Amino acid sequence: MKLIIQITGLFLLLVIFDIGRYGFFPDIGDLRESNPDATAFMHYREKQWENEGHDKKIHQHWVPLSRISHYVQKAVLISEDDKFWEHDGFDYGAIELAIEKNIERKRFAFGASTITQQLAKNLYLSPSKNPVRKLKEAILTWRLERTLSKERILELYLNTVEWGDGIFGIEQASRHYYGKSARRLTAWEAASLAAVLPNPLRYRPDGSSRYVRRKAERIYRIMQRRGIAV
16 A cells, blocks of 8 residues: 555656647747747648558648738638737637536536647647646646747647648648638638638648638628728
8 A cells, every 4th residue: 555655656756747848848948039849739740641541741831920911810810729929828718618518518628728828839749638738728828828929829829839730830721722812811821711610630721621611701791890991
């Protein structure tokens, strides 16, 4: 019994250390000026392809926020994190609602991740939904919000988020689906791209999915009401 308690205690100490180190590592300050060469999620995809025997590569083309259509910026925030400019990295109202829905469904079906939380996960962690990973994500989210400007967080997110199998970042997605640069995307194209998040492997922004079209229409109508799109 004593040995079991000792082993359990050692295991808990290792877990605490594993979580706590994210309070200091990695050096998020580097992201103020430097763009990451690759993210943890990109490496995860590459490993997945390797295990499945696929010869695929990551396709990404980095662009500054100033060269990304404001339609895209607005559409993605409407779709993924409408309170982005107001919160400190966590949307507590959305989290409470997600918890209520998950309890009601008796399973983990709804998330409430902000853009910053998604960025933390994509940059440094795995897509696992286990509680330890979520705690690491929370620490990194807190650090990202206190180290980087909101504009830089959005720029990093738009350049690293997945928009198809091997397609990462808005510039690569824009070229792949619409044959143009991200700065030239229309309001409807932006709404369609935002509509496939967070399921870019299941849906295409230029496809025939009724789900994507309806979601894009909702995003577009909100953009119209706010005077973003005509």
